[in-house]
Amino acid sequence: MTGSRxxxxxxxxxxxxxxxxxxxxxxxxxxxxxxxxxxxxxxxxFSTISPSxxxxxxxxxxxxxxxxxxPRLLLAMAVGxxxxxxxxxxxxxxxxxLVNEYILxxxxxxxxxxxxxxxxxxxxxxxxxxxxxFAILAVLAVLLVAGRGESTSLISLLLTGxxxxxxxxxxxxxxxFFASPYVxxxxxxxxxxxxxxxxWKDLAISLPLVGVGLAILLLYRWRMNVLSMSDExxxxxxxxxxxxxxxxxxxxxxxxxxxxxxxGIIGWVGLIVPHLVRxxxxxxxxxxxxxxxxTGASFLLVADGITRVVSPLEIPIGIFTSIIGIPLxxxxxxxxxRVWL
Amino acid sequence: xxxxxxxxxxxxxAAVVACFLAIRAAGSSSxxxxxxxxxxxxxxxxxxxxxxxxxxxxxxxxxIVALGAGDRLVGLDYFLRRDDHLFKIIYPEQARLPVVSKPxxxxxxxxxxxxxxxxxxxxxxxxxxxxxxxxxxxxxxxALSSQGSFGRLLEEIDFVGRVTGLEARxxxxxxxxxxxxxxxxxxxxxxxxxxxxxxxxAFWSSLVRTPVSYEPVNAAGGDNVAxxxxxxxxxxxxxxxxxxxxxxxxxxxxxVHGNFLPRERQVTVQQVLADKRLSSVKAxxxxxxxxxxxxxxxxxxxxxxxxxxxxxxxxxPERFNAIDLEAAGNIIFEKFYGQAGLFSKxxxxxxxxxxxxKKQ
Numbered sequence: 200m201t202g203s204r205x206x207x208x209x210x211x212x213x214x215x216x217x218x219x220x221x222x223x224x225x226x227x228x229x230x231x232x233x234x235x236x237x238x239x240x241x242x243x244x245f246s247t248i249s250p251s252x253x254x255x256x257x258x259x260x261x262x263x264x265x266x267x268x269x270p271r272l273l274l275a276m277a278v279g280x281x282x283x284x285x286x287x288x289x290x291x292x293x294x295x296x297l298v299n300e301y302i303l304x305x306x307x308x309x310x311x312x313x314x315x316x317x318x319x320x321x322x323x324x325x326x327x328x329x330x331x332x333f334a335i336l337a338v339l340a341v342l343l344v345a346g347r348g349e350s351t352s353l354i355s356l357l358l359t360g361x362x363x364x365x366x367x368x369x370x371x372x373x374x375x376f377f378a379s380p381y382v383x384x385x386x387x388x389x390x391x392x393x394x395x396x397x398x399w400k401d402l403a404i405s406l407p408l409v410g411v412g413l414a415i416l417l418l419y420r421w422r423m424n425v426l427s428m429s430d431e432x433x434x435x436x437x438x439x440x441x442x443x444x445x446x447x448x449x450x451x452x453x454x455x456x457x458x459x460x461x462x463g464i465i466g467w468v469g470l471i472v473p474h475l476v477r478x479x480x481x482x483x484x485x486x487x488x489x490x491x492x493x494t495g496a497s498f499l500l501v502a503d504g505i506t507r508v509v510s511p512l513e514i515p516i517g518i519f520t521s522i523i524g525i526p527l528x529x530x531x532x533x534x535x536x537r538v539w540l
Numbered sequence: 541x542x543x544x545x546x547x548x549x550x551x552x553x554a555a556v557v558a559c560f561l562a563i564r565a566a567g568s569s570s571x572x573x574x575x576x577x578x579x580x581x582x583x584x585x586x587x588x589x590x591x592x593x594x595x596x597x598x599x600x601x602x603x604i605v606a607l608g609a610g611d612r613l614v615g616l617d618y619f620l621r622r623d624d625h626l627f628k629i630i631y632p633e634q635a636r637l638p639v640v641s642k643p644x645x646x647x648x649x650x651x652x653x654x655x656x657x658x659x660x661x662x663x664x665x666x667x668x669x670x671x672x673x674x675x676x677x678x679x680x681x682x683a684l685s686s687q688g689s690f691g692r693l694l695e696e697i698d699f700v701g702r703v704t705g706l707e708a709r710x711x712x713x714x715x716x717x718x719x720x721x722x723x724x725x726x727x728x729x730x731x732x733x734x735x736x737x738x739x740x741x742a743f744w745s746s747l748v749r750t751p752v753s754y755e756p757v758n759a760a761g762g763d764n765v766a767x768x769x770x771x772x773x774x775x776x777x778x779x780x781x782x783x784x785x786x787x788x789x790x791x792x793x794x795x796v797h798g799n800f801l802p803r804e805r806q807v808t809v810q811q812v813l814a815d816k817r818l819s820s821v822k823a824x825x826x827x828x829x830x831x832x833x834x835x836x837x838x839x840x841x842x843x844x845x846x847x848x849x850x851x852x853x854x855x856x857p858e859r860f861n862a863i864d865l866e867a868a869g870n871i872i873f874e875k876f877y878g879q880a881g882l883f884s885k886x887x888x889x890x891x892x893x894x895x896x897x898k899k900q
Contacts, residue, residue, distance in 0.1 A: 231782070231784045232781075232782050232784040232785040232787075232788050233784040233785075233787050233788045234788075257820070258819070258820045259787055259790075259820035261820075262787065262816075262817060262818075262819060262820045263784060263787060266816055266817040266819075267783050267784055267787070267817050268784075317806070375643070376642070376643050377643070378643065379619070379622070379623035379804070380619065380623070380643070380837075381623075381744060381745060381797075381800065382745060382804065382806075383643075384744045384745060384746075384749075385744070385745035385746060385806050388745075388746055388749065388780070395748050395780070395782060395783065396747065396748065396783070398816075398817060507782060507784075511769065511781055511782065511785040511788075512769065512770070512772055512779055512780055512781060512782075513748055513780040513781055513782050514772075514780075
């Protein structure tokens with residue numbers, strides 16, 4: 200294949216990956232247990248602009264479209280983009296392909312927070328708020344324990360992340376021990392990760408935080424290539440390494456924690472999606488970060504679409520992110536025969 | 541058509557009774573010992589009149605108390621001590637009993653050995669526990685649970701009656717339970733199918749978790765919209781559905797699992813009524829969203845009998861209007877547990893008084 204044909208193919212892939220979430224979003228609007236024809240969906244959409252022109256649209260169509268599917272799909276896109284960009288950014292920062300968005304204790308911190316709320320605090324302190332708070336606390340604990348000096352190594356951050364995760368997992372087990380079996384069921388449901396209860400309120404809580412975090416990480420993508428070099432090289436290129444590391448860690452934490460708080464723990468997205476993008480497009484973070492956002496959004500839309508199509512039951516989305524993502528990853532890995540980072 | 545429905549209902553009731561009698565006949569007995577097959581298919585040899593009983597299965601512990609053998613209990617499951625508001629009402633003496641199990645399904649075998657029970661009851665959902673205890677302590681362990689079935693509940697009462705040597709009392713309770721159910725079903729079976737409300741149950745602390753089978757709803761003359769779906773949790777009739785599916789079913793009535801203390805309820809009637817996603821659902825539009833008791837480690841026989849009456853009143857007020865639910869509840873609880881005013885106490889604990897009065 201000539202260089203120009205390869206470049207054309209890449210350019211096409213680039214555009215395709217960016218447009219794909221929009222296509223999937225439109226298709227997903229037509230998917231669900233409640234059957235509404237595409238024509239009626241369009242009419243329902245316009246009926247909000249001019250209700251008198253569409254008097255025959257049943258109110259339930261509006262509920263399905265505007266109160267169930269739209270917030271759910273927008274949340275799926277936001278969470279998919281957030282987890283993927285967080286994973287890609289942390290992989291670049293830690294120069295480690297095995298790093299995922301939960302590596303600094305976010306998942307165990309938020310799981311503990313949700314458990315604490317469900318088991319002891321009742322409705323006075325919602326699990327979403329507690330999950331967010333403890334996810335942030337877990338990462339702060341990692342930073343504090345790993346040290347704040349110039350010499351803070353990435354390895355010590357990673358190790359501390361593992362330790363803090365283990366600590367919060369132990370606390371989670373302790374809370375589970377005191378939970379009544381019925382509250383425990385609610386907790387397991389939350390831990391499995393689900394978009395089933397997504398509403399505008401969840402979107403209003405998470406979207407501003409995800410938006411800010413994603414925007415900053417996207418703007419910072421140019422520096423991530425430099426941060427993925429050795430500290431000495433990065434410094435030689437005029438980058439403030441410590442500030443860069445802290446910024447990336449905080450923003451990745453912000454987007455992951457605000458996603459996890461509303462949908463629970465959805466695994467594999469932040470590990471698989473950035474690798475898929477690298478395998479297709481190369482390791483340049485200027486491309487990897489935005490394309491991870493788009494591919495992550497598409498990935499979660501597809502996984503969510505499958506959960507809504509296969510049966511009237513709500514199968515946790517985390518199961519499908521693994522079922523779809525892992526075979527896809529293996530195929531691409533075999534095809535590319537190498538992993539970029 | 542009507543006659544056919546009636547015959548069908550009576551056949552279902554007859555099948556429940558026949559199933560119960562057949563299972564009763566399946567156990568063989570000698571003078572001292574009974575050999576019984578438990579829910580895990582294990583043949584267990586148990587004493588015919590156990591003097592010291594340990595129950596790790598809350599439903600059975602309540603049955604033991606109902607049989608009048610509460611004084612033979614030597615220990616308790618953690619759930620009854622810590623989480624079960626009902627048991628503390630029907631058996632305040634529980635405070636004297638040591639707790640021998642933990643929430644992770646593990647049991648303190650040394651503590652059990654010290655209590656030296658003649659027989660132990662355990663839950664079949666904790667698969668490894670029965671054999672593990674029986675092997676370690678050589679004490680017969682019976683795994684038994686109704687798993688939400690009325691037929692199995694009756695079977696359990698009979699089973700525990702034989703193990704305790706209180707067959708006559710067990711028969712009295714079974715007959716009383718059947719009498720109450722039959723009285724409700726006799727009325728609801730004459731309800732034309734189009735007048736039977738479609739009922740959705742939001743159970744286990746979630747709007748989207750629902751039982752695929754809930755016999756009190758059927759007995760009370762309603763149809764569970766999730767009936768026939770596959771359960772998604774092993775050993776449980778529960779499944780998880782989408783909100784769109786609830787809209788598609790468009791239930792006439794939504795029932796919220798109310799068997800929690802008010803502060804522990806993750807889903808409330810008010811939340812469901814205020815949920816805009818459900819605003820087009822008939823039950824929400826018409827304000828037909830209510831608490832019901834729901835499973836509480838399966839059944840309490842007295843509570844589920846009252847619950848069936850309560851649901852019948854909600855589903856068919858014109859047919860059950862004359863029933864004073866609280867008075868009827870107190871009579872049923874007294875029959876099972878021998879004390880007056882127990883149902884009123886339960887209503888107070890669960891803050892059910894207000895909405896029960898609204899229904900009367």
